[in-house]
Amino acid sequence: MRREDTAKLILISLALGVPPELHAAALDTADTADEKGMRGIDSDVFPKAFPDHLWTNDGARRKARARWLGADPRGYAAAYRMLVSAETRKELADVACPVLALAGKYVALEGERINLRIVSGTPLDAAGLPTFN
DSSP states (O other): OOGGGOSOEEEESOOOOOOGGGHHHHHHHHHHHHHHOHHHHHHHHHHHHSOGGGOSOHHHHHHHHHHHHTSOHHHHHHHHHHHHHOOHHHHHTTOOSOEEEEOOSOOTTTOTTHHHHHHHOSOBOTTSOBOOO
16 A cells, blocks of 8 residues: 555454564464364464353354354464564554554454554544544
8 A cells, every 4th residue: 555545544353463472372373273273272262252241142152163163274373373473563653644443342362442552543532442633
């Protein structure tokens, strides 16, 4: 993306990378997914990605987990490795246009609302939302 060609930017469900302090854990997760498949990382990853308190229907949770377990473990591992090596934050620092970032409240690798702080470069209001001009 050329900076001069962009007037506004919208990021949805963004994955900016893995914080340096979590690189080793993320790479271990990727290795385990490669070696043991999705079941090998299920007990560590699924509860963080899909917290129990968000489910109102156990049947829907079981279906979602079954679909998640059916995911391609090599693709999942590759995505984790890509996020470890991503330098998206550095690239976003050069964005001069207004940015609207929409991220979930529960972000396993980043923590609540940290994506909004990183992307917007603007202060957060009392509700924890970025204050765009």
